[in-house]
Every structure is written in structure tokens, then in C-alpha cells.
Amino acid sequence: MIERRPILDFLSHVVLVLGVLIVFFPLYVAFVASTQTAEQSALSPLSLAPGGEFVNNYSTVLFKGAAGQVTAPPVLHMLWVSLATALIIAIGKISISMLSAFAIVYFRFPGRGLFFWMIFVTLMLPVEVRITPTYQVVSDLGMLNSYAGLSVPLIASATATFLFRQFFLTVPDELAEAARIDGAGPLRFLKDVLWPLSRTNVIALFVIMFIYGWNQYLWPLIIATDTSMYPIGIGIKTLISGGDSAVEWNLVMATMILAMLPPGLVVVVMQKWFVKGLVDSEK
């Protein structure tokens, strides 16, 4: 649709700018608060001018850890825990779902339809629903307070399997046959043909799954009892103490800003391919 209407252009820009302002204002407030002293950040109304404590606040949370309800480890360590689990979850989800979709689409084995539907049905069972039995299993296996415990139960993914299956079904059969005649075995075909063809899908999935893993809250909350295994999401919560002691809002805000950076970075860096993967149907 190409229309030249200056008033419409102007109006739509106004709407866009308003939308951006509404989204960014809280982020700005958080940033401003993170550069002030604890007293300044507790004032109401909050000053909207940045303060002079930027370096001090950030180095405190990053390396020393702020004192809250529970003494949390330094943010740098929590960022590392979050990054590791999010990466294991994203990469694990992609590898497992790609392999299972490959099996379902390209191999004829008894119960193929049944397995597909079983995977599909698990879509109806999110972590929250199966959290008690899953906790029991993880705890019996001695995986509490470990990276495996934080990530492995979240790796199985019906959504990603389904997406890969749909993509593989659009790849012409002749391509698989040509590869067979060229002498490529199944895994070689997966690696040399399907993998490069599904690269944009993989990147889109990676972004979504990374953020999914990064934003986990409920699962780490019950699995990580040792503060050294706290991911950043839980870390923020521990900084906000209830009861008597004062909350150091400047440090809370600094931690939050730091927690938002990695997923933001992933989206910004990968958005070009991300959009392509979601929109592009051409192969």
C-alpha cells in the first residue's frame, strides 16, 4: 500500500513516537535511579536528572553484591549463571528439536505418528503444570543447585520441534533423494543441506529461546537454593527486602539495567536474521 498523505504520515509518526516514549520512560527512570545515591533514589518524586553515582553503583553491584534480604552474590556471577543456563537451554532446545523433527519427517518407523502427537500434546503441559513431579525427578537425580538442574528440564520443546517439522515438510523430497544419490547419509544430509537451509529459522528460534531461558523465574526459584546458583532474575528479587531495612533502589535499578542488557543485545544483534526467519518463506 503506497499512499501519499502528509497528515496521515504525521499522525502515524505521532503515534509511533508516543509508543516509543511510553516504552522507554520506565527504562529511563530506572537508569536515572541507578545513577543516584540511595537517599536520592528513595525520594518521591524522583528527580529525572541523572546523578553522579554511576560508576560507584555499578561497580558495587557487579563485583561486591548488594546487601538485601539475603546476601546475594555479585551481579557478575548471577549474570554468568543466567547466561550459561539460557545458552544451554537455547542450544539444547534447538539441537533436540531439530533432531526429533528430522526423525519424524525423514524416517519411516513404527509409531511415527504416535510419537509426533505425543510431542505435540506436551505443548499443553508447561513447566508450571508439571513442576512438582519434575522437581521430584531433578531432586532424586541430585541435580539441585546445578546448571543441569536449571536447564535440562526446560530443554524439551514441542514448539520448536513442530516449527522444524513444518519447515522440513516444505523442503522438496527430491532434495533428499538427490543427496541420497550423491551418497550422503542421513546425518550428512542434515548437516550439509537441512542445517544451512534452516539457518534463519534457527536464529529466530535461538533468540526466542534465549530470552525464554533468561527470563526463567519460577523454576530456578525452587531449584536454586544456594545463592551461588542464583540467576539474575532471582537476584533482583533478593535485593528488594521486605520488612525493616531500607531498599537500596539505586542498586536494584542498576541490577535491573544489567539484567536487561544481554537479551537486548541478542535481539539487536540478531534482529536482521530474526525477522527474516519469521517472515521469509523462500528457500
Add this chain to the structure above:
Amino acid sequence: MAAIHLKQVRKTYGAGAKAVDVIHGIDAEIADGEFIVMVGPSGCGKSTLLRMVAGLEEISSGQIVIGDRVVNDLEPKERDIAMVFQNYALYPHMTVYQNMAYGLKIQGLSKSEIDARVQRAAAILELGALLERTPRQLSGGQRQRVAMGRAIVRKPAVFLFDEPLSNLDAKLRVQMRLEIQKLHASLRTTSLYVTHDQVEAMTLGQRMIVMNRGVAEQIGTPAEVYARPATTFVASFIGSPPMNLLQGKLTGDGASFEVSKGNASETLRLPQPLAAAAGQERILGVRPEHLLPILDGSAAQLSLEVELVEALGAELLVHARCGEQALVLRCPANVQVRTGQRIGASFGAGDVHWFDVKSTKRLG
């Protein structure tokens, strides 16, 4: 280089009561270096048979022998074949060079050997300037050439073509047809070529297998198949426009043939009496080009009413009616006929084909 033997090859889908036979026992011997075309209407099983030779479909029973090996249980890569697909099936993310080199890379050939083979194939197919492009940057004809290049570099014993030209436009198809002929003339590799286009079958094949409903109706050189079709199916499938087939009965003296269709019946005089078959029901076939129009009312063997005249430039196709039976005549462009005219027609004794009514097989 290898000969191919098909021995009672059958294909059945499903099992038990629901089993469907799609190939009903085909026997064929293809000599080393021969170019064989399998032709037939869609659904006749020709592609299935080709895919069985390639190893992409299982063989339900019978044997396929390539060279001196029974290949029934061999993987496609072990059969020493190369296949060109209808939709080319090029790897979309690889360049032309990589597409051709992929199979060789898997075979574990050295880089220099791969390069030599690819460069040579590219030279034969004039792809030299396109080696660094990806398939999506190529035209249909160029993609087809890359697909053939991918087959050539493997130096297989057998080339398999699955309707390779059907996605091309008419002009390009004629050009590629010539190139395939030249290619075969220089490489002399045994080739099996599947098509539904009888022109391709006639021009490309040294011999052809005409298939219908999973049965090989006739195997022979294009000239043989055209001159002596083994069944009415072959007679009507090969040749454009197809052979005129008239069902009727020979008169008591064997000198005339009574064509009856619907309520009308017309008698036509045979060029040579067939006393041996007097009184029998038969199908008579005459090719459109063997029916000579007679406009001056002199001794004609049958009389026709012209329904439609198609002028093709070099010749005329005259669609006419003999009683209720439709016929086509192929005449020189200078013949003066018009719609609605009554004309006569004659044909020579050697141009008559007789077929059995029940079995539709050729008689004599």
C-alpha cells in the same frame, strides 16, 4: 558403462487386501551405451520404474541388474547411477560449483580431481561463467544444465532422467533436447529417460518402452513403434495427431469393412480384400497422413463429411466424420477443403493396421 536388465520387475504398494499393483512385471534389456526412453501417460508407472532402477523405491519382486550386479538391495550411491530430476533438485544454498562437487566430495576424491571433473563438465555444458552463482540466480535452462552437470561429474554407468525438460518452455525444450542428444553422442553412457511427451520419445530414444497402466505395451525403435504399433494404445499414444482407429466388422467377402458407431454405419472398401478374416469384428487403424483426400468424386474408399479444418502452415489437419466416427486427415497445405464439404478418402494396403477387438493387440 553398463547394460541394464529388468527381469519381471513388479511394484506393489500396501499389503494384503489393500495391495495395489502399479508395475505388473516388466522385462527389458537395455544394452550398454543405449539411450532408452520410457514414455506413457501420467500414472502409467514410468517414473516409479525409473525410481526403482535408481534405488529410491523398493522393488517388490523381480530383479534389476546393472552391469553384472543385481542391485535390488543396494543403496542408490552403490548402484553407480546419476539422476536428473524434473524440478532439478539443486541444493539451493550451494553454488553451481559446490552443487556439482558435492557428490564427489562425499566419495572422498581429492580436491584437484574434483576440480578437474567439475571444470570439464562445466566446459561441456557451457557453465564456466556461472560456477559461482547459486541456483536461484539461474534461469530454468541453466538450472537444468547444472543438474546434468551434477550427473556427468560422477561418471556413472547409467544416467537416469526423470522428465527433465517438462519444466522448460517449448523453445528451450527443443534446444535442450538437441543438447541431450549431443551429450549422449559424446559420452555414450547408458541412459534411461522418462517422459510423457511422445515427441521427446521419438527424437531422443534409440529404443523406446511405451508404458500404460504398469505394463510395457511395446519395446522397440521409434520407427518400429510408429510403423507397427503393437496395441491400439500405442497406436493412439505415439503420433500426433493419433492414429485413426475404427471399430467394425469385415463383410462376408472380406472386401469391405463396416464401421458402426451409434446408430450410423458406413461401409468402407478395403484396398486389398482380407478373405481370411471375413465376417470378423476388428479394429482398423490408419494414420492421418496415410488418408489421402479425394475431392473430385472419383473412386474413394470411404466418404467423409468435413467438420473442421486446422491450418498449421505447412499442412492441414482435416477433422471429418465417417458416419458417427471422427477421423483426422493430414493433408498438404494446398488442398482446398472447407467445413461441411463431403469428400472421399483413400489409403494404401500397406497403411492398414488391424487390431483385435478384445485384446486390442495388433493382428498380422
